Amino acid sequence: MQPTLLILAAGMGSRYGGVKQLDQFGPNGETIMDYSLFDAIRAGFGKVVFIIREELRADFEEIFNEKLAGKIEVDYAIQSLDAYVPAELGEVRRTKPWGTGHAMLCAKNHTMTPFAIINADDFYGLEAFQLIGEFLKTDTDDQLHAMVGYEVKNTLSKYGSVSRGVCEVNDNGNLASVIERTKIYEKEGRIVYEETDGDTLLSPDTPVSMNFWGFKPSVFPSLERQFETYAIANIDSLKAEFYIPTVMTTLIQTDLGHCKVFRSQGEWFGVTYPDDKPIVQEALKRLHDEGKYPDQLW
Template identity: 35%
Template sequence: MKLTDAVSYGDDDNPSLTLVIMAAGLGSRFGGDKQLAELGPKGETMLQLSIASAIKAGFSAAVIVTRSELIPSLEARLADLPGGFALQFCVQQMTDLPESCRETVQGDKLAELTNARRKPWGTAHALWSARKLVAGPMAVINADDYYGDQAFALLAQGFQQRPDKWQMVAYPLKETLSDHGGVNRGICVTQDNLLISVEEWLNIAWQGDNLVGSHLGRQGQLSPEAMASMTCWGFTPDILDLLGDALADFVAQPGQAPNSECYLPAVVQAALSAEANAKQVFVSQTLDTWLGVTYPQDIDWVKQKLMELLGD
């Protein structure tokens, strides 16, 4: 299987749908590459299960944003995809930044910041890295999560019904936690099925009877019924220019901390709050099970759940 250039199928009434999979993470808490973990009933990775769900929903292409050393293993695992489905790879590189960064960060400072990085620039940068390979509506997910068939069907239906709107599929927060440590989630507020706000909360975990997490450096309490963004988005291509602008601002300020990340929900929130041309994001809540592995201790439980859901 070879890498391909950007492709576009479909027509104006039924545009081609591309699945962008963010698979460049280092898995620091997991202790390895979650992208390659064999968790499905037949040894499938989460990435393979998501692509299978996307194909059922009518998606015609996938772009995998990853690290160069993972591409051979991913290619081998995805060698049996249907012939009409276009697979593309994109390497997320530290030095691949908007040209405007050279205006906001002067002289050799940009190279110094890049060399000091201990991890990629974040999920906003991961999606921006795929800008040359996506020409139409796109769904955006994590490689190491299981979303269920309904999430992709909802996104596909949403693009047919509301082709100019961004989308998100949400899950109840209480169903997305780990018994083995804190997790990071985008917490959402909605009105009339439209997203009002999404904020990145860190290290969410139960403390006794209270569900607590950290937002902007301050600890707070969360409702177990809150709607959580599990990085299951639907975007039109205009997100890419906004990502470039956000990255330029990020690199000039918070990005100067080596462990800081430019989060995709932060870019969405800025687009929602824009004084001019504010975006609308339609929110669907799925009843399907979401599963993910944050810690090694999650593996056995996730395997058991996937066997119950997908096993013969």
């Protein structure tokens, strides 16, 4: 059974100042998603589900449907603000999406197979798709999920703080915990994350989640229960976000799931700020020049 790829593409791009998931970064105008799709197809994925806002659907269909026809099955899941929110809570007043965990839940009815889930605006490289793809195709433990980790020093931006899931890995290579830190940056030659009570140092080789996860469909019942609890507690918090690392941490703590950690030696880069764009464009051009990708992806 071929696994499915979910792509988190409903974000607002507030720090970037636009719809960065559809911006052009490759030498022929490719989006970053084009490279993820190209690598996923090479790694044996059989379906892609774009998780988007309704107002983006027409643009996505125009960009991707024709180029992917015959190469991979294409589907769309809409992350609406009221999806899976208990009806008794009344009208949802927020305008910002509920976060990555909620986005994954919105793809529940589009995902019958084991699946990977990634950010639209991150480049992960072929190795990461091969690692997760092989795991999803061969592992038979319904409660064992997976993630690809990268060293935090390789995931920073020169132009401001970044959000990362900071991971602790136990002796058998499984995830012990992952905590979303929303302000990580380099300060006076050291890497820190900022909290209300000050800065905390991070070792440069600390593994962090870049939202490349592999899940079995068994995750959805717990995911739905977790989000319902979260929505009830945060219905009046207009900027609160329900993250995938929170989902995984709860699975681990309640012994409903475990997570194998793969350490990628491949290249990662992403876009958070407008000034990141030329860096990503240069990196993608270099990968084409090195023969890692053909002159034309499609």
